[in-house]
Amino acid sequence: xxxxxxxxxxxxxxxxxxxxxxxxxxxxxxxxxxxxxxxxxxxxxxxxxxxxxxxxxxxxxxxxxxxxxxxxxxxxxxxxxxxxxxxxxxxxxxxxxxxxxxxxxxxxxxxxxxxxxxxxxxxxxxxxxxxxxxxxxxxxxxxxxxxxxxxxxxxxxxxxxxxxxxxxxxxxxxxxxxxxxxxxxxxxxxxxxxxxxxxxxxxxxxxxxxxxx
Numbered sequence: 001x002x003x004x005x006x007x008x009x010x011x012x013x014x015x016x017x018x019x020x021x022x023x024x025x026x027x028x029x030x031x032x033x034x035x036x037x038x039x040x041x042x043x044x045x046x047x048x049x050x051x052x053x054x055x056x057x058x059x060x061x062x063x064x065x066x067x068x069x070x071x072x073x074x075x076x077x078x079x080x081x082x083x084x085x086x087x088x089x090x091x092x093x094x095x096x097x098x099x100x101x102x103x104x105x106x107x108x109x110x111x112x113x114x115x116x117x118x119x120x121x122x123x124x125x126x127x128x129x130x131x132x133x134x135x136x137x138x139x140x141x142x143x144x145x146x147x148x149x150x151x152x153x154x155x156x157x158x159x160x161x162x163x164x165x166x167x168x169x170x171x172x173x174x175x176x177x178x179x180x181x182x183x184x185x186x187x188x189x190x191x192x193x194x195x196x197x198x199x200x201x202x203x204x205x206x207x208x209x210x211x212x213x
Contacts, residue, residue: 001085001097003055009044009097010053014124017043022050024064027071028110034072035110036119036126038080038103039137043121045082048095057093061086065096072098077116078105107137120200127202132169135188136198153178153186166199166206 014020019033024047037043047068048058058064065086072080083099107129109118118129118137129137156176160167167175173183187207190196196207 001087003087003089003095006046006049006085006087006095006097007055010046010049010055013053014051016041016121016123019043019045019124019126020049020051020053021045021047022056023047023058024068027067028075030068031071031075031110032119032126033121034080034082034098034100035076035108036121037100038108039106039118039129040102040121042100042102045098045100046095047098048093055089055095057089057095059092061088061094061096068096068098075110076108077111078108080108104141106141107134122200125202127200129200130205132184132188132191132205133198133200135184136191139188139192152176153182154190157186157190161196161207161209166208168204168206170204172207 009018010020012018017037021030024030030045033045037045047064048061049055065084072082080100080103085097085099086094088094107118109116118134119126120129120133153176157167157172160172160175169180169183169187172178172187173180176183187196191198191207194210197210199206199208
C-alpha cells in the first residue's frame with residue numbers, strides 16, 4: 001500500500017470502515033476494532049495516523065506492529081488474519097494498516113473478564129453486540145431461509161411499527177406481554193426473514209421495518 005493510498009483513506013475520516021490510532025497503546029482494547037470490522041462490513045485500522053486524519057507516522061512502528069499482531073493472534077476467537085501493510089515515512093517513523101475483511105466465520109469475539117464479548121461497527125464506533133445481534137450474526141452467515149408463523153405476537157409487532165418508527169426488545173416485551181426469550185427469538189427471526197432490520201446501539205438495539213431505516 002502506497003503513501004498516496006493511505007493518505008486517501010485518512011482523508012475519508014473515521015467511519016464505518018476506517019479507524020485511526022496514533023499508536024498501539026492498550027492493544028487488548030484496539031483488537032475490538034478488528035473484531036467489529038470483521039463482524040460487520042470489513043474496514044481498515046490505521047496506526048500512525050492522528051485523530052484529525054494527519055498521516056504523521058509513529059516512531060518504532062515495528063514495535064507497534066509486534067504488540068498488535070500478538071494481541072490479534074492471542075485474543076480473538078475464531079482467529080482473524082487481517083492483511084497488514086507497513087510503510088516507512090522516514091528512518092524513524094512509519095505507518096501500519098490492517099485491512100480487515102467481512103468474515104464468513106462471524107461472530108468473532110474476545111474473552112474479557114471471563115466473558116465472551118463480540119463487537120460490531122456502528123458509524124465510527126465499535127460497540128458490544130447484544131445477545132440478539134450475536135444470534136443474528138451467527139445465523140445469517142448460513143444464508144438459510146427462515147420460516148415463521150405469523151401469529152398474535154408478530155401482528156402486535158407489525159402494528160406497533162405502523163405507528164412508531166422503531167421498537168426495542170424491552171418495549172416489545174411490555175407491549176406483547178412476552179417473556180424476554182420469546183420476544184428476543186421473535187425479533188431475531190424477523191430480522192433473518194428480512195421483515196425487520198436491527199440497528200445496534202450502545203444502550204439498547206432498535207428494530208425498524210426493513211427498508212425504512
